[in-house]
Amino acid sequence: MSPKPEQYDVVVLGGGPTGENLADRAKAAGLSTVLVESQLIGGECSYWACMPSKALLRPWLALAHARALPGTREAVTGELDAAAVLARRDEFTWHWHDDSQVEWLRSTGIDLVRGHGRLAGERSVLVDGERLLTARHAVAVCTGTRAALPHVPGLAEAHPWTSRDATSAAKVPGRLAVVGGGVVAVEMATAWQGLGSRVTLLVRGGGVLDRMEPFAGELVLAGLTAAGVDVRLDTEVTRLARHGGEVTLTLGDGGTVLADEVLYATGRVPRTEDIGLETVGLEPGSWLDVDDSCLVRAVEGGWLYAAGDVNHRALLTHQGKYQARITGAAIAARAAGTAVDTSRWGPHAASADTVGAPQVVFTEPEAASVGLSLAEAERAGLRVRAVDQEIGNVAGASLYGDDYRGRARMVVDLDRDVIVGVTFVGPAVAELLHSATVAVVGEVPIARLWHAVPAYPTISEVWLRLLESLRG
Numbered sequence: 001m002s003p004k005p006e007q008y009d010v011v012v013l014g015g016g017p018t019g020e021n022l023a024d025r026a027k028a029a030g031l032s033t034v035l036v037e038s039q040l041i042g043g044e045c046s047y048w049a050c051m052p053s054k055a056l057l058r059p060w061l062a063l064a065h066a067r068a069l070p071g072t073r074e075a076v077t078g079e080l081d082a083a084a085v086l087a088r089r090d091e092f093t094w095h096w097h098d099d100s101q102v103e104w105l106r107s108t109g110i111d112l113v114r115g116h117g118r119l120a121g122e123r124s125v126l127v128d129g130e131r132l133l134t135a136r137h138a139v140a141v142c143t144g145t146r147a148a149l150p151h152v153p154g155l156a157e158a159h160p161w162t163s164r165d166a167t168s169a170a171k172v173p174g175r176l177a178v179v180g181g182g183v184v185a186v187e188m189a190t191a192w193q194g195l196g197s198r199v200t201l202l203v204r205g206g207g208v209l210d211r212m213e214p215f216a217g218e219l220v221l222a223g224l225t226a227a228g229v230d231v232r233l234d235t236e237v238t239r240l241a242r243h244g245g246e247v248t249l250t251l252g253d254g255g256t257v258l259a260d261e262v263l264y265a266t267g268r269v270p271r272t273e274d275i276g277l278e279t280v281g282l283e284p285g286s287w288l289d290v291d292d293s294c295l296v297r298a299v300e301g302g303w304l305y306a307a308g309d310v311n312h313r314a315l316l317t318h319q320g321k322y323q324a325r326i327t328g329a330a331i332a333a334r335a336a337g338t339a340v341d342t343s344r345w346g347p348h349a350a351s352a353d354t355v356g357a358p359q360v361v362f363t364e365p366e367a368a369s370v371g372l373s374l375a376e377a378e379r380a381g382l383r384v385r386a387v388d389q390e391i392g393n394v395a396g397a398s399l400y401g402d403d404y405r406g407r408a409r410m411v412v413d414l415d416r417d418v419i420v421g422v423t424f425v426g427p428a429v430a431e432l433l434h435s436a437t438v439a440v441v442g443e444v445p446i447a448r449l450w451h452a453v454p455a456y457p458t459i460s461e462v463w464l465r466l467l468e469s470l471r472g
């Protein structure tokens with residue numbers, strides 16, 4: 001017998017940061033809302049990604065900064081206390097329990113259904129084959145991503161770590177091999193080397209962080225090497241074999257690397273292979289292509305939305321939450337029959353995804369960027385000029401740490417006289433990034449930025465140096 005439908009205005013599939021925020025926005029707009037979650041409310045970000053990874057990294061960064069100054073350097077008498085760092089990480093993940101987030105959901109009046117949800121045709125979601133949830137206005141898919149593993153002989157038998165293991169492991173492996181050259185690879189190589197592993201980073205390309213300005217990858221690689229990571233560029237892993245506690249990785253040149261664990265940080269795939277996409281005419285396992293209000297383009301009727309990682313616009317928690325706010329507002333406007341404004345920077349368009357999405361890589365040094373790199377701006381056909389500065393020349397940076405090494409780049413659209421991209425790389429630059437995001441998203445004219453005076457002596461004075469260089 002088919003289950004009796006339970007009707008809501010909005011059904012949200014997946015309770016990560018995006019799903020939570022989208023449900024919150026829909027509910028706040030007066031729409032009855034249900035959230036379906038198969039694991040933990042809070043998603044990848046809270047338990048196996050942003051929070052635990054940053055909890056693993058922060059102590060190492062603090063130690064590195066203390067070691068960069070006479071006086072504090074002498075006060076550092078040993079290495080990181082790995083057990084204390086892991087224990088603090090466990091606190092940040094609530095020991096992998098979601099009680100506090102469930103409590104928050106209850107306080108908002110959003111209903112929670114635990115289980116695996118699948119689309120079951122138009123406006124319907126079937127949970128564990130037992131409960132049928134139907135939506136008067138919208139179904140929003142926020143099912144996120146999982147780690148992608150390539151086909152390499154012996155990989156499955158080697159029991160590789162994915163980002164989940166790298167963020168939740170309870171012990172520090174003696175030797176850790178990390179495969180990949182993206183954000184997860186460089187952050188986790190930094191964290192585990194700091195915690196005492198001997199890390200070998202195996203990068204198939206000629207550098208890391210290839211979506212950022214080239215100097216970002218170069219400085220981050222220099223930091224990894226200085227920390228003792230064995231970095232191998234242009235290196236392919238062709239085979240793996242595990243014998244008991246040891247994994248042998250065979251490389252393209254015939255050499256081998258021995259490790260106790262191997263982390264594959266080789267990108268993400270959407271969690272859409274088993275969510276009933278075929279019932280609405282979509283390909284299982286595909287990314288969900290959406291318009292700026294996060295409506296799935298290929299499905300008619302204006303009821304199916306996809307927000308967060310699953311739409312592949314920007315695989316970042318803050319952008320997922322931003323899309324959730326935009327999508328929630330668009331769903332509410334369409335439900336109320338009021339005007340929907342999806343023009344650039346309108347209330348129902350996630351315009352910042354493509355022109356002003358910020359990202360910080362929490363390595364030592366940190367790499368922070370927003371908007372377009374020089375190469376991206378040129379590919380977009382803009383008439384641009386890039387201005388570079390050594391951050392170490394700024395008084396605030398030299399006070400921050402001896403031999404401060406860092407670099408900043410500002411990419412200026414010469415036709416509109418606004419900044420379209422900024423990158424900072426150096427110790428403690430993360431908190432500088434929002435100033436750049438405001439400048440890029442606000443399209444603040446250069447002539448007005450000239451009046452935005454950075455406080456002396458802060459690292460932010462690099463803004464002044466960049467503007468002075470631009471004006472010659």
Ligand SMILES: Cc1cc2nc3c(=O)[nH]c(=O)nc-3n(C[C@H](O)[C@H](O)[C@H](O)COP(=O)(O)OP(=O)(O)OC[C@H]3O[C@@H](n4cnc5c(N)ncnc54)[C@H](O)[C@@H]3O)c2cc1C
Pocket residue numbers: 013014015016017018019036037038039040041042043044045048049050051053054115116117118142143144145163167184271274275307308309310314315316317318319320
């Ligand atoms: C190691 C690592 C570190 C990261 N660090 C950062 C960082 O510092 N800053 C940053 O901005 N981003 C970071 N990210 C990216 C960030 O984790 C993601 O962008 C973010 O989690 C995406 O949120 P989401 O809600 O779209 O998806 P997710 O967080 O993946 O949540 C999706 C939810 O949907 C649920 N779900 C899936 N399928 C179903 C189903 N069929 N039925 C019911 N529930 C389902 C899942 O259980 C999960 O709870 C990091 C990623 C990794 C891997």
Ligand SMILES: NC(=O)c1ccc[n+]([C@@H]2O[C@H](COP(=O)([O-])OP(=O)(O)OC[C@H]3O[C@@H](n4cnc5c(N)ncnc54)[C@H](O)[C@@H]3O)[C@@H](O)[C@H]2O)c1
Pocket residue numbers: 150179180181182183184185187203204205209265266267268314315316359360361362
């Ligand atoms: N601090 C942050 O904001 C943060 C931290 C971690 C992750 N993230 C997000 O999570 C997403 C996923 O990160 P990621 O590092 O897993 O993916 P990624 O796409 O950033 O990097 C994947 C890397 O793996 C390499 N690769 C792919 N296939 C390979 C193969 N078969 N063999 C060897 N190397 C291979 C790629 O060349 C690339 O260097 C990112 O898009 C990022 O936005 C953000």
